[in-house]
Amino acid sequence: MKQTKYTFCRICEASCGLIAELEDGKITSIAPNPDHIGTNGFACKKGLNQHHIYDSPDRLKYPLKRIGDRFERISWDQALQEIGSKVKALRQTSPQSISMYVGTAAGFSILHPIFAEGFMQGIGSHNIYTSSTQDCANRFASASELYGFPFYQPFVDLDNVKCMIVVGTNPVVSKWTFLQVAHPAQRIKELNARGARTIFVDPRYTESAKVGTDHVFIRPNSDVFFFLSFLHELIVQEGIDRECVSQYMSGLSDLENLTKHWPAERTEKLTCIPAAKLKEMVHLYITSQASAIVTGTGIGMGKHGTLAHWLAECINAVSGNLDRKGGLLVGQGIFDFGKFAQKKNLFNRTRRSRIGNFREINGGFPGGILADEILTPGDEQIKALFVTGGNPLLTMANSARLRNAFKELELLVVTDIHLNETASLAHYILPATSPLERPDLPFVFPLFMGMQSKPYLAATEAIVEPSGEQRDEATIYTDLASACGVGLFGTQAGQSALRLLKTGNSLFRGNKQPALPQKFLMDQLLRMNKSGSFKAHLKNVNGSPWRGAIPGTFLGKRPTTDDGKVHLAPPLFLMQAQTLEKVFIEELASLESGELRLISKREHLTHNSWTQNIEELTRGKMGQTNYLYMHRDDAARHHLHDDAIADIHSKTACIRLPVRLTDDLMPGTVAVPHGWGHQHAQGLTLASRIAGANVNLLAADGTEAIETLSGMSHLSGIPVRIEPANGPLDTGSWSGIAETGLPEKSGLV
Ligand SMILES: Nc1nc2c(c(=O)[nH]1)N[C@H]1C(S)=C(S)[C@@H](COP(=O)(O)OP(=O)(O)OC[C@H]3O[C@@H](n4cnc5c(=O)[nH]c(N)nc54)[C@H](O)[C@@H]3O)O[C@H]1N2
Ligand SMILES: Nc1nc2c(c(=O)[nH]1)N[C@H]1C(S)=C(S)[C@@H](COP(=O)(O)OP(=O)(O)OC[C@H]3O[C@@H](n4cnc5c(=O)[nH]c(N)nc54)[C@H](O)[C@@H]3O)O[C@H]1N2
Ligand code: SF4
Numbered sequence: 001m002k003q004t005k006y007t008f009c010r011i012c013e014a015s016c017g018l019i020a021e022l023e024d025g026k027i028t029s030i031a032p033n034p035d036h037i038g039t040n041g042f043a044c045k046k047g048l049n050q051h052h053i054y055d056s057p058d059r060l061k062y063p064l065k066r067i068g069d070r071f072e073r074i075s076w077d078q079a080l081q082e083i084g085s086k087v088k089a090l091r092q093t094s095p096q097s098i099s100m101y102v103g104t105a106a107g108f109s110i111l112h113p114i115f116a117e118g119f120m121q122g123i124g125s126h127n128i129y130t131s132s133t134q135d136c137a138n139r140f141a142s143a144s145e146l147y148g149f150p151f152y153q154p155f156v157d158l159d160n161v162k163c164m165i166v167v168g169t170n171p172v173v174s175k176w177t178f179l180q181v182a183h184p185a186q187r188i189k190e191l192n193a194r195g196a197r198t199i200f201v202d203p204r205y206t207e208s209a210k211v212g213t214d215h216v217f218i219r220p221n222s223d224v225f226f227f228l229s230f231l232h233e234l235i236v237q238e239g240i241d242r243e244c245v246s247q248y249m250s251g252l253s254d255l256e257n258l259t260k261h262w263p264a265e266r267t268e269k270l271t272c273i274p275a276a277k278l279k280e281m282v283h284l285y286i287t288s289q290a291s292a293i294v295t296g297t298g299i300g301m302g303k304h305g306t307l308a309h310w311l312a313e314c315i316n317a318v319s320g321n322l323d324r325k326g327g328l329l330v331g332q333g334i335f336d337f338g339k340f341a342q343k344k345n346l347f348n349r350t351r352r353s354r355i356g357n358f359r360e361i362n363g364g365f366p367g368g369i370l371a372d373e374i375l376t377p378g379d380e381q382i383k384a385l386f387v388t389g390g391n392p393l394l395t396m397a398n399s400a401r402l403r404n405a406f407k408e409l410e411l412l413v414v415t416d417i418h419l420n421e422t423a424s425l426a427h428y429i430l431p432a433t434s435p436l437e438r439p440d441l442p443f444v445f446p447l448f449m450g451m452q453s454k455p456y457l458a459a460t461e462a463i464v465e466p467s468g469e470q471r472d473e474a475t476i477y478t479d480l481a482s483a484c485g486v487g488l489f490g491t492q493a494g495q496s497a498l499r500l501l502k503t504g505n506s507l508f509r510g511n512k513q514p515a516l517p518q519k520f521l522m523d524q525l526l527r528m529n530k531s532g533s534f535k536a537h538l539k540n541v542n543g544s545p546w547r548g549a550i551p552g553t554f555l556g557k558r559p560t561t562d563d564g565k566v567h568l569a570p571p572l573f574l575m576q577a578q579t580l581e582k583v584f585i586e587e588l589a590s591l592e593s594g595e596l597r598l599i600s601k602r603e604h605l606t607h608n609s610w611t612q613n614i615e616e617l618t619r620g621k622m623g624q625t626n627y628l629y630m631h632r633d634d635a636a637r638h639h640l641h642d643d644a645i646a647d648i649h650s651k652t653a654c655i656r657l658p659v660r661l662t663d664d665l666m667p668g669t670v671a672v673p674h675g676w677g678h679q680h681a682q683g684l685t686l687a688s689r690i691a692g693a694n695v696n697l698l699a700a701d702g703t704e705a706i707e708t709l710s711g712m713s714h715l716s717g718i719p720v721r722i723e724p725a726n727g728p729l730d731t732g733s734w735s736g737i738a739e740t741g742l743p744e745k746s747g748l749v
């Protein structure tokens with residue numbers, strides 16, 4: 001039987017509206033939905049081919065248990081019971097010995113992260129790690145200090161902005177971050193067509209920069225100095241909206257004191273942005289009247305991501321562009337999340353990590369100390385880890401060390417749709433439903449914070465049934481809580497209610513896996529917040545019109561700082577800024593020595609580490625390996641040419657990759673895409689046969705390698721040394737290439 005079903009994509013923030021064609025319950029094709037009011041017929045190749053990922057013969061269908069170096073199918077009852085009894089035993093000694101890593105795929109389901117967090121609350125452990133210290137904890141740390149709430153993330157008013165300065169994000173490939181924008185290339189072109197200036201500040205002449213009106217190269221990791229000079233110049237050119245600042249903000253004089261040491265003439269040597277160019281940019285930013293600086297992971301993954309992001313936010317705020325038409329808006333979702341969080345004291349936990357004394361940011365500790373937390377003996381040493389919707393062994397810093405740490409765990413439970421490299425080390429693997437096998441509401445940022453460039457609300461059914469025993473994560477974590485003898489969210493009454501709901505719902509599911517009534521739970525969320533019903537939104541297959549972010553609704557009204565003002569100069573940040581003199585000297589020395597800096601590079605056809613197991617996304621030369629991208633002058637200096645094989649050395653490891661020459665990188669900067677190097681994944685048949693190396697072998701972990709204000713790992717701007725390879729192309733090693741030049745093979749278990 002043929003059917004047509006409407007849904008939306010849950011791979012990235014664009015959340016494109018999709019139409020799936022089905023035959024006998026299986027998806028045969030996916031097309032963009034041309035009538036969708038938010039995404040207007042846009043979708044990318046990943047989204048349109050996702051059914052091949054979920055229908056792959058490698059898809060996890062049953063719970064698995066590792067016996068020796070093999071996995072055996074077991075029943076859900078056995079898996080839950082055995083995991084539960086191990087957790088109970090560990091919990092008696094220390095609840096903190098049980099930890100969780102929440103990956104980015106979890107964020108693309110509304111219930112998954114809530115129930116995973118609820119499980120950890122039930123366990124009584126605060127040892128939670130998330131992929132946010134790989135991508136955005138700097139933004140959360142900054143917003144917590146400035147506005148009192150991590151999720152106040154101002155976003156550009158794309159419809160009205162006249163001068164947009166984009167620093168460290170490549171929306172044409174990534175499809176924007178911290179804002180839902182479908183078809184970014186078209187949106188940027190629309191801006192240009194109505195006379196706006198779109199300036200990209202990036203060490204690479206990116207796909208986005210090519211669409212923008214201007215591009216400026218910047219030395220990796222020097223953004224903090226660029227923003228210091230920008231703010232300095234903004235003050236000199238009298239671009240401060242003093243009335244707005246005095247009414248709604250505090251701390252301007254501290255910023256003035258800080259920036260006076262950093263005129264553009266001083267920082268140009270390091271940033272490689274001529275002072276005259278920066279002054280011109282500031283002039284344009286001031287005179288355009290509707291301006292915005294937009295940042296992304298390029299600065300977050302750098303060394304001083306929190307300070308850099310903080311300064312960018314300050315520039316937007318003190319110039320009067322925050323909360324103004326054409327500047328930056330602070331959205332609101334189906335409820336006032338900021339007020340709610342303040343009332344419930346949600347994000348003000350003050351715990352410190354056992355290793356390194358790091359603060360919790362958004363209820364999570366830095367991923368960069370996870371290996372140390374596992375390897376360092378002590379009362380709260382981590383002995384068990386739940387990994388949910390992530391693949392830390394490819395995506396986190398110093399993967400080789402992390403992998404050795406994971407081998408020491410007494411219990412590793414991975415909930416995923418594939419047997420990836422992290423799952424390959426697990427004691428138990430729990431198969432999850434795929435995005436298209438679960439009902440859902442939009443991504444948390446639009447739903448809770450209104451972070452959309454075209455506002456709408458939507459709901460989707462599960463459009464296909466799982467073909468095995470896969471379960472949704474809300475059900476998995478409720479069952480795990482029962483098996484571990486704890487109540488989800490720490491309440492036994494709540495746990496009993498959820499169990500009842502699940503039993504009731506499962507009665508009507510015939511042969512299907514038992515499950516919580518997900519649609520009912522999401523319906524309650526909508527109704528509680530007077531946002532319609534799940535059913536009503538389902539009917540609007542093209543999205544339901546929704547209120548957009550309104551200028552003038554934030555300042556003086558919603559910040560949740562103690563005095564309701566924007567705190568421009570948090571003491572913690574000012575203190576950290578004192579170290580910048582030393583940093584500047586070191587960075588300059590590095591530049592002058594000709595030291596190469598390695599940055600990341602996202603690609604159209606890969607999504608972090610999980611899209612390389614299907615033919616549709618790996619065809620052609622570019623789909624068979626990642627490359628080392630180099631400027632041709634750098635390559636010549638290092639005796640390298642197109643397709644030559646290079647060894648890339650960092651402080652932690654060496655990886656070997658073929659070279660691709662480009663004129664798009666600034667000299668002194670090289671780039672390697674992440675998420676590659678699947679040779680040790682037991683269950684990724686295709687991906688494990690293709691080439692490529694894991695670039696995160698080159699990133700350092702441990703307390704010294706972490707950005708202290710936010711706990712961010714340093715994954716971009718890494719100092720590297722490059723030379724022609726003195727051995728064969730790497731076909732898959734965990735510790736990189738040994739110094740002898742021979743690929744070091746390590747066994748799986
Ligand atoms: N060098 C370098 N490293 C980086 C980055 C970089 O730019 N450079 N980028 C970083 C960024 S931005 C991020 S967010 C992190 C990502 O880090 P992770 O979240 O650890 O990695 P992903 O590869 O996104 O892993 C997602 C996993 O979820 C699984 N999955 C997909 N759908 C579902 C589902 O519905 N349920 C469940 N349970 N699992 C599902 C996939 O199979 C995959 O294994 O890594 C980062 N690491
Ligand atoms: N196709 C695809 N789309 C994705 C993903 C994917 O893996 N593939 N991942 C998704 C995820 S999880 C996220 S978080 C978002 C991230 O979305 P973005 O933040 O847009 O990520 P990138 O595309 O990596 O853009 C980072 C940019 O920063 C630049 N850069 C690197 N170092 C520096 C520096 O020191 N200074 C400056 N100024 N720039 C620098 C890089 O050259 C790059 O252009 O993308 C999402 N979308
Ligand atoms: S752009 Fe993102 S949301 Fe849209 S189809 Fe591609 S992966 Fe899915």
Ligand SMILES: [Mo]
Nearest residue numbers: 104131134135
């Ligand atoms: Mo991310």
